[in-house]
Amino acid sequence: MSHDDTMQITVRVWRQPGPAAGGALVSYDVPGVSPEMSFLEMLDVLNERLTERGELPIAFDHDCREGICGMCGLMINGVAHGPEKATTTCQLHMRSFRNGDVITVEPWRATAFPVLADLVVDRRALDRIIASGGFISAPTGGAPDGNAIPVPKPAADQAMDAAACIGCGACVAACPNGSASLFTAAKISHLGLLPQGQAERFRRALSMVQQMDLEHFGSCTLYGECQEACPKEISIDTITRMNGDFLRAAAQPPVREAATGSI
């Protein structure tokens, strides 16, 4: 690529030294950006330059850089994961921008995701939602043969569509209410669509929705922003499914659980 194809970009980045500190947007000029660079590689280049100048590099989360681990996530010009549809921040390339662009880069903003430093947030609330019931209790060892339970292909495909969630939290960041409904509904749908997931289906929906509330995520008012922001294009139809399962579970008289503790 010839030198002339490179771009001059300005980024305005949220800088915040630590969880308790205040933060502010700081501008940096980034000349010599190749359109073939990924967005994070552009930040890498900037960080190398900051390090050379004796300044603190920008902290941001990232790991696989191929759009599957869900670790990266930035608000780019106010849009979760930036301008390309179905694309995580790490898969966004600078060819989506133009020479001279000024790009604002912020962390996910949500009460349930406190900022730890710069662009890094704490998303452990999502793990706690899974822990509250986002699983099928199938302890290691007792499983029947894999083909013992035929799963109709449409159910398997639909479950896979929901299971594609990478847990990045873009849905929360995009939601005006800061709701984690799409994340929670994706897991409830994945497991609730499969025959293996039926035994715990309603109890799962109840616990996960309750945990979502406990974590200070907002309520869903069906703006649909989450679906637009989701890099894996999870449909808000999953939320309909979650609401259905939750209402059925909540409307039923509580089933008396067997005495807890060891048997």
Added chain:
Amino acid sequence: MELNAKVPAGPLADKWERHQFDLKLVNPANKRKFTVIVVGSGLAGASAAASMSELGYNVKCFCFQDSPRRAHSIAAQGGINAAKNYQNDGDSVWRLFYDTIKGGDFRAREANVYRLAEISVRIIDQCVAQGVPFAREYGGFLANRSFGGAQVSRTFYARGQTGQQLLLGAYQALEKEVQRGGVVMNSRSEMLDIVTVDGRARGIVVRDLVTGQVESHAADAVVLATGGYGNVFYLSTNARGCNVTASWRAHRRGALFANPCFTQIHPTCIPVSGDYQSKLTLMSESLRNDGRVWVPVKAGDRRPPGDIPEAERDYYLERKYPSFGNLAPRDIASRAAKEVCDEGRGVGPGGRGVYLDFAASIQRLGEAKIAERYGNLFDMYRRITDENPYQVPMRIYPAVHYTMGGLWVDYNLMSTLPGLHVIGEANFSDHGANRLGASALMQGLADGYFVIPLTIGDYLATAKLPPVGTDHPEFRRVEAEVSGRIARLLGAKGRRSADSFHRELGKLMWEKCGMARSAAGLTEALARIPALREEFWSDVHVPGSGTALNQSLEHAGRVADFMELGELMCRDALEREESCGGHFRVEHQTEDGEARRDDTRFCYAAAWEWAGEGAPQGLTREPLQFDNVTLSARSYK
């Protein structure tokens, strides 16, 4: 050091069964008295932590990411092998065993590989029960696809996201146990050292990556599930955070490191596009089911692929390996790609690329079918390259992908440091000199779900461990060493970033210890690495402080360990004067450029023992004995 692999006696097919009976058990009431540390939360770590907690052990699990669900197993695309023979195409435990041991070029332990094949069938059952949405046929039964190095269809998959779905299954099981109270999960925690008391692993020292605090955790046994070391090459398909630190620190405390030079170069990755490149992206091997690999017949042919007529294309894998064709194993397909590029027939910018062409399959099956099989991979390719692989062939080139070498373990997956167990990619045990596709997921889950939960019990039941807490002076001593090292990195205040050192090391490793290795190149690398390491410690510039989130510091610590590992890899590669699997010594090849193994001199696992700073590691050989297969020249022709 004397190595005892503790392989049980008896016929191969009965060894594991018999061994399970011979293992000492910890009775259910006593299990809760034991604490086990699991470092890493990928397929091996998460499945081990969940399964041991289900048994009743207290488990403490650690990962450096913000959530255990992010471990790099998540990025595995293509699938997981199992000897189910659902396709009625002649598969069996024995065939999977044989394919794996042959695929590894006869450099793995027979008994371990057989156990892996045996357990493979249970993994699929377990994952289905957890709700892993494997691909299904219309009748509701599980679907299979083919993978390299096998002539049967035994790979189970979930679109191009098999690793993600298997990891989420294990992660959900882990979170279930977190909720129940059996597992305490510590995320954003990086293990920086291991603590031994009376010669046994009794805990770890970690750095809390948010506060910077250095903390100790004590246990009765430690399990490392910390993955591979491919990032020593800087550019690889590994996640950016993947590192060797946990394994390397354990090595320095007495765990032998085996076959470090056995690294896998994956043939189908998106080629490098520029100097700023931070990682390479894999295009799943499963694509070779329907894609045909070719380059122009003539060197320097710069025409667009569509303008090159059939007669002027060289489908070189189909030509050279007619029985396996495009599904030749990874090491062979990678070398073949390098060869045609070295001949000047490579395509794309810089000429380091070959075509992976789907035109014939799209014509035969239709675009919709191809999209159903590989849609997410095609989308990813398009996002990265801005080219549409439905219309023009993909361009691919080999890249570092997996490391077969790792900490030496016995049949119980315990290292030479008593109490320290190593599972998944972090150990050396099952793949020999080359791993077949769809076998990494199988090994991670076999170790985690089905092997370690049993073998750890035998260790705990027999070790007679006195109580040790973090108030033991050994923890103070190791904490001080860890803090000293952090202070040294921060205090160097040199001129170069850790990243620049990492790139330099990676380039050197790729050139001298990559796809083709020579005595001259390795000798040169062995001279240059210590000098680079010295320069690193005197001239590295790590900004920021140790008492806050500091990603530069995290990276610098990992690069420091890669600097030591790189040297050992070159020494191991120099010592192994044969070509086998992913280890190709240019001095040892046949007339048509195939690897020439030397079973008389090198039929062993090379296990290296730390001998102190600056001193060369000592080599112990574990002879590999093949009682059930005949050593043969590997042919895929």
